[in-house]
Amino acid sequence: MTEPTQKIAPGSGGATPAGALTDPIPVAPPRSQWRDVWDQFKHHKGAMLGGIIFLLIVLLVFVGPLLWPYDATYIDIRSRNQGPSFAHPLGTDQLGRDTLARMMAGGQTSVSVGITAMLLALFLGSLVGVLAGFFKRLDGLLMRMTDLFLALPLLPLLLVMVLLFRDPLNAAFGPETGIFILIVVAIGVTSWMPTARIVRGDVLALKEREFVLAARSIGTTNTKMITRHILPNVLSPIMVSATLGIANAIITESALSFLGLGFPPDFPTWGRLLFDATDYLQQYPERVFWPGVAISLTVLSVNYLGDGLRDALDPRIRGR
């Protein structure tokens, strides 16, 4: 399962080179696993493209504001509602703030919140899912807890979290970091449940498979079993959850800010820009276009990255 060997791949749907059967038996010593993963990843066009776009987005939103002369919150009321021009390539909003500056500043928040909250939700979800699926004793308790979290109404839950934790976090980490932690945790804690259910379902089926039995018979410990045999095999639903999770986190963040639970109102984020611009859909369609494209592009690039990573980590596909 773990070491790559030249397998005779199935001839499924023409995806396999016809020469697979005649390949020579390898003689060189086995290479490091991560090297193989990288090699496979490199050859995945979608993944490479996704990775480059993602890097570009990150670069643009984090380095861009340092180079761009306008501040995202600076109001120049005389030049409001302008279309694209040399000074403002993406135009200005209803208060005369530069849209490009706001897109970049918003991207910082949205990308960091999206990625961190997604990772937190994935971690929690996979942890609960694997534990519940693998250890029968934990299953009942963990799954009832998942039911509970699924049933809790989101809005009151978030209101309570803000009520309890906003001031202590602000005091401990300062207002900006405090709110960032609060938002990431709020989104993470309220969105891990589907991942947990999905992972558990897959684990339940996996642990009855022959290779698990085989691994168990040679005395593999539970920890090894989970990290080497179970986790790699539930990677694809986790990757799908990751892509869905980023989109979900970016949108939820805007909903939180809208409720007054998130960042201060003059703090742009992609979700908020999109929400604010929806009213102006007919007059200034470009205002909804840019945040919409930015969110979609981020999600799309992460999706292809995930696809490539999943393929690269799957030894059955590797070397194809």
Next chain:
Amino acid sequence: MLTFTIRRLVLAIPTLLFISLVIFLLLELAPGDPMAQVPLTVPPEVKERMREALGLGEPVHIRFVKWLIQFFWIEPQVLIDNLFGTSLSEGKLRVLSWQTRSPVMDIVVQRMPQTLWVVGMSYILGVLIALPIGIYSAYKQYSIFDQVGTFISMIGFSVPTFFTGVLLIVIFSVNLGWFPSIYDTTHKVTDWDSLVFQFRQMAMPVFVLALYNAAQISRFMRASMLDNLNQDYVRTARAKGLGEKVVVLVHVLRNSMIPVVTVIALGVPHVFGGAIITEQVFKVNGLGQLLIGAIEANDLPMVQTLTFIFALLIVLFNLIADVLYGVLDPRIRYD
């Protein structure tokens, strides 16, 4: 499997009681006031009297027990009365909404039709679209079809419904005038014309929601199919000389269904929970709009009841999913 199901159903009772307690305490703790929507011109003394009239003066545990009795004892009696024309519940106080001062369950029943029509239909449609797309995209991985499908589904779930809904209204209601932008909940289907009207007013919300649901489910279907298409048993099946159709649609599909069943089962309670944003955008005024309105008005009995019904469905459908795992993969055993 039967004993498992029965055991789980019995276990569901304490679970649900616990969930209802947690929800109640959560709502109690959440900041909010049923008087928030009362104009500022009403003096505070009057507001205080109004709160007392709602029963807010009583301690928390008494209110919780009252709700339990009303929901689990009196409401079923009302149901029996309605079904068999008896009068068990006469004169007993039901769960009353603070906003409307009327029984919560009556409003829930009133909201069911539009929610099931719009959200239910869109979910069924979403699943029906998602499954074939997911299967075909996996089977022809990285084909044009797969790439286009991926692209559309990414847009489908990364662009929020508050935007797609408004976009559709602007295009199809304002510019083209094809569909009404406001859903008429008083509309009754009696003949062909009214049925056509019903479909016209459902078209946009159903499309928005179906796109969103299909986008998510098709991704899981595709990923799971991809995992299984390369398994040894697939090769064995092909080697046995089974047709490609049988291999993919029977063997691979069945083994790929576990995560998809989970996702679908997780989504069904949301059908009854309504689609908050889409219902708002198209003025469908179903259960989702009812819930969000109740939360905004801090109508605790309404929020509590709706959330609890929702919890009931979650527990039920997650149980159904667990049972289905066993059917799909007989090796999974719970005993």
Next chain:
Amino acid sequence: MKLKSLMLGAVAMAGLAPAAFAERGADGHVNIIYWQAPSILNPYLSSGTKDLESSSLVLEPLGRYDQNGALVPYLAESIPTVENGGVSADLTSITWKLKPGLKWSDGSALTSEDVKFTAEYCMHPEGGCAQLAKFQGVSSIDVIDELTVKVNFSEAKPNPYGPFMGAQSPILQKAQFENCTGPRAPECTSANFGPIGTGPFAVTEFKPNDVISMVANPNYRDPAKPAFATLTFKGGGDATAAGRAVLETGEFDYAWNLQLAPDVIAKMLEGGKGKTVVGFGSLVERIEMNMTDPSPSLPEGERSTAKHPHPMLSDVRVRKALSMAIDRELLVEIGYGQAGRPTCNLVPAPAMYASDNTDCFKQDIAGAKALLDEAGWKVGAGGIREKDGVKLSLLYQTSTNAVRQDFQALIKQWWSEIGVQTELRNISGSVFFGGDPGSPDTFQKFYADVEMYANNFDGTDPEAYLAQHTCEKAPKPEAQWQGENINRFCDPAYDAMVAELGRTGELSKRGEIAKKLNEMLTKDSYVVVPLVDRGRVSAHSNTLGGVVLNTWDSELWNAADWYRIK
């Protein structure tokens, strides 16, 4: 398809009898949309605007305010005054005479017993009546005869038009609500959802928080009205969607309160299906200054209380400088357009109570800077003013609303120009305006330095409104943070003058005192910084005639006169 046949019938009738143009129900169907959905049709159990206005199609008071704020009789024959003898000379009673021959929509006669019952219904100690304030000071109600009823007050009441006046206190039918008083009020669901009224329409179906279907009241007092046979009152969604449904798609005939940015409305008007109507009332968007210290370092229970005066805002020069830095005309242009006008007054209308102060209209950044310099706040690091090591930094909160967030951003920028640092916070309206003493984010608790919201007063008399700023009305922990004196302003001279207003009956004298009180809060002390006198924008389709926007009463006050323009 009852609706369709009714409409067809109506059309047929109109076709057959063109001479009888002004016939009841001749104009078919009318659609109204409110983006807040009505929950209940009994205005005594809920005082939300959506509930008051929807029920005003069915229930009527003895008199209403018209679009200018003048009193017009509805069920009463005339408005009682001291001059016509309806109000006693000592101002302790008011006698109403009903129009003869009035009928409820079920055909029974309206009598003074119904009027008396309405008061008893609301004044029941366990009823939790939402309009109790209207009946404040009422000691008893005497039925003189079938058509005459006398309201006695326990003390002289300079403004006796509280009970039975305006959309807040319409007359209920005694026969319908007799068994629904006090704690039994919520049990009468069918009565609360379908009150029998005297108004132009009668309820056929009410779906709470969704839609109301109505038909013309067959017993309405004017046989030619209403022109519409049926009416649909849809609720829910948001202001944008409501505006779109009237102005762009033409699905609806009337949309209430379009709180939208001016350019959004302008674009909708290009749809050509309808027009907007604007009316001004007493609603003023303002910034309230916290006179007490909201610092989180203070122990809970002492934050924002009179124990600790505000370290910066206690100085009138700082407050005045903050006000001077604001360009109100620009705020109006960006946020409200035709639906707003700059104001320096807390009481912008009616004319006899409104001060003519317009000093604040001109933005004066230089003057504001000079004033802060004079107050000892010197520009320090990063352009932020300091005094004794304390930075001039404010927390500015308001409820979530697109226009308010734009205002926050603009004002933050102006304040930064004069060296004041501002942190912005927006809070969901259901928390901000809720009086939950457990939440730190309510507007009463005011755990911020300045906050912005809008408020107005019922009817045309500002006495109760101005009395909100007396010392003892400050929210404090002992009173569960309930109270209307939001900024904890406390001036014995002000309290004395409020008491004087309560004793004065002569109108011109009342106007004078009210103006003085208004100026004490605004241009003398700057504890309240008014920004915008907010009008109401509603929209109606081009084919709907007879609409007169009224901000002093229900917007649907004259729905009986609405007709279809052919």
